[in-house]
Structures are given as C-alpha cells and as structure tokens.
Amino acid sequence: MTRIKTVFGATPTLRMVDDLNYVLRTYVSKLLLTGAVCFTVAVLVSGCRKSERESAERAAIARHQQEVQRQKEFRKVLQGPEAARINKSVEFLALLHHNGQLPGIAKHDHGMLRLEKPPLVSPNGPYYWSLQLHVITKDSPPRNYFYVLVQTYSNSDFQLQKAWRADASGKVVETYPIKLTPTMAKAHMAFLGPANPGAENGFAGWYTGVLGGGTVVIDNADPATGLNSFRIGITNAAAHETNHADIRSEMFPLERARGPFTFAFAYKLPGKVNPGDNIDVAFRFFGREGDFLGQTVLHVGSSTDDSEMLKYKTMTATNLFPPKGVVQADVWIVANIGDPWTSGYAHFDNFSVTVVPARSRAGIFAGMGIFAALTAWLIGTHRVRHRRKRRNRYPSPFNYPQVLLPTKSPTGCH
Numbered sequence: 001m002t003r004i005k006t007v008f009g010a011t012p013t014l015r016m017v018d019d020l021n022y023v024l025r026t027y028v029s030k031l032l033l034t035g036a037v038c039f040t041v042a043v044l045v046s047g048c049r050k051s052e053r054e055s056a057e058r059a060a061i062a063r064h065q066q067e068v069q070r071q072k073e074f075r076k077v078l079q080g081p082e083a084a085r086i087n088k089s090v091e092f093l094a095l096l097h098h099n100g101q102l103p104g105i106a107k108h109d110h111g112m113l114r115l116e117k118p119p120l121v122s123p124n125g126p127y128y129w130s131l132q133l134h135v136i137t138k139d140s141p142p143r144n145y146f147y148v149l150v151q152t153y154s155n156s157d158f159q160l161q162k163a164w165r166a167d168a169s170g171k172v173v174e175t176y177p178i179k180l181t182p183t184m185a186k187a188h189m190a191f192l193g194p195a196n197p198g199a200e201n202g203f204a205g206w207y208t209g210v211l212g213g214g215t216v217v218i219d220n221a222d223p224a225t226g227l228n229s230f231r232i233g234i235t236n237a238a239a240h241e242t243n244h245a246d247i248r249s250e251m252f253p254l255e256r257a258r259g260p261f262t263f264a265f266a267y268k269l270p271g272k273v274n275p276g277d278n279i280d281v282a283f284r285f286f287g288r289e290g291d292f293l294g295q296t297v298l299h300v301g302s303s304t305d306d307s308e309m310l311k312y313k314t315m316t317a318t319n320l321f322p323p324k325g326v327v328q329a330d331v332w333i334v335a336n337i338g339d340p341w342t343s344g345y346a347h348f349d350n351f352s353v354t355v356v357p358a359r360s361r362a363g364i365f366a367g368m369g370i371f372a373a374l375t376a377w378l379i380g381t382h383r384v385r386h387r388r389k390r391r392n393r394y395p396s397p398f399n400y401p402q403v404l405l406p407t408k409s410p411t412g413c414h
Helices: 010-079 082-098 358-393
Strands: 111-114 129-137 144-151 159-166 172-175 190-193 206-211 214-219 229-234 244-249 261-268 278-286 292-301 313-320 328-335 345-355
Touching (some): 214 244, 278 313, 328 345
Antiparallel strands (some): 129 144, 159 172, 214 229, 229 345, 261 313, 278 292
C-alpha cells in the first residue's frame, strides 16, 4: 500500500513565503511609486525654480532695455531743440535757490540736480511745457526734493508749480504749499509779453520809479500764483504829484501780430479803498522809434467797487485792436499819477498779452469759407431738386410729345 508522509508545517511554511513575497512585492511597488512621485515633485520643483529664475532674468532684461531706451530718449532730448529750454529752467531753479525761495532747501545747502523724466509738451494746455527736477542734497543721509516747473505758453516765463520731499524709496513725506500757475486761456493762443509777468525773477524786465511816499517792492507773502507778486502804493496818504509810484515793463514786439489782443492781469487791494481812488494799468502801443501811438487804460479800485479784498481777481480786456503803425508795446502800472491813490498798497500778478496766431486765424477763415461754399452748394442743389419735383407734379401740356394714333380706313379703300 502506498504510504503518505505528511510533513507538518509544510503548508504553513509555504503560506509564509507567499505572504512574504506579497509583502515584498507590495513594498517594492510602494517604493517605486514613492520614488516616482518624489522624482516628479523634484522635477516640478526644479522646473518651478527654473521658471522663477527665467522670469527674474526676463524682468531684469526688460528693465535694462527700458533704462537703455530712457537714456536714449534723454540724450535725444538734451541734444534737441528742448536743450535750451531745459537749461533755462535749471537757471530759474538756481535763481530761486539763490534768492532763498526754493522750498525745503536753504541758500547754504548744496547738492546734485538730476533729470529723471523728459519734459512734457502739450500745445493744447493746460500748460505748454512742464519738467520735473530732482535735487539731492549732500547731507548724511541725503535729502530728496522734487520740483515741477511749467510754462503756460511756449514763450512765457517759468513758474514753480509743485514741490515735495520724498524718502529714499520715493515715498512723499512732505509737500510744500504753492499757489497754482494760471492755465492757458485758450488753446493755440500766443503769448506776446511782458517778460517776467509774475515777478518770479524779481524786477528783471521791469523798470520802477518812486517819488515822495511812493513805494514799489517784490512781495513774496501774498502772490496770486507762484512765489512773488508786484506791490505798489503810497505810504503817506497824500494825493498830490510829489507822491507817486510806477512800474513799467520792457517793450515787447507786436509787429507780426495784428490783433485782436487780450490783455489780462490779477490784482488784489487788501486795504480800504477811498472814494475816487484808482490805480491805472495801461497797455500802451508804440511805433518803431518808440513814438507813442495809443493805449488802453484799465482802472482798479473805486471804478471796480473793490476794497479790502481777501483774494485776487482777474481783469481781462478782449478784442483790443492796435492803432496803425504799431510795432511794440509795454505795460505800465501807476499809482497817484493819473487818478488819485491814497489807499495803501495794491498787489499785481500774472500780466499777459495774448493773441490768436495769424496761421490759426487763416485756418479759421479758410474753414469758414469752405463751410459757406458748402452751404451755398447744398441750398442750390435743394432748390433745383424742388423745382424738378414741381414740374413732375404739374406738367405743362406743351411738354407732351404729339402722338398720331392709327385710324381704320373706310371699307373697300386701301
């Protein structure tokens, strides 16, 4: 007979080996999966780091290209027609510093001037030209000041529009109060004069005269705009010819401008104006040899019902046509010479004589001519069409063509 030898534990041993193999396979699978995941994460992280590095490099390249482009633009500006204007604006800023009128910086402070933005040119206003300048003092740590200079018209004087101090990061830490410069009255207007219309350069471009109790000064306590104004008056309240004062601008050319002109200025009469008192402001016309040809005189005071004024007003005279032969003009402010003036001081600022350029007027006239011709053509066309419609509605019998209708021949006749 056949004997079967049973080995105890054989079967359990096989199961243990199978379980061990299963565990090993599972462990290896997990190990491989974990490795694959880790590899993937490592690749992604490496890719992210590489992407961030590439983005940073691209941003750095873009900033470098922008800086190169800005330097090219600056060189182009400094070598172009704006260079002279920029130099004059810097001279004006230096003048303010010399006079101790540069906000934030004392006369004894020294530093470096930087141009970080090209000037902004806007022929349609509100200001024709503006420029931002950066002043860095030699203090430790250095202080950073920013100033914006403007020109209302292409040939008007510079004025300080804004001023502020910033920290090293560019954050504004202090602003300085400055009365805003008047904007361009109308687009395409041309400024003719006078020079230094708001006393920003002191008495440059102006003549003064005083007698007795007359007084003329540059006032920086109460300007209409900017930093300065003209102040004129009488100190002894005596209305006679031995006490008077006057301010007169240098001549400015009018030869190529035929008008009409607009004459404007700001004024303030802070004291009580006595009855009959006026200060006369004249826009005067002269010939080539300086011969007087005429004037337009504006009176401020009793004539304008002004007294104890708390703020400035602007007086404007429009449609002023010059006499024949005018070549040049000036502005003349007088106290107690024509009309009496015994009412203290008067402040004046922002004188201007402007005109629409001849080319602009030619364009306007041409446009008006074209419009008139087009209107006449449309009216004529409308009339012709209207007449044609009337003919078609009520036709004349003489316009019909005569039509001969065939008739039957009598029977038997051919």
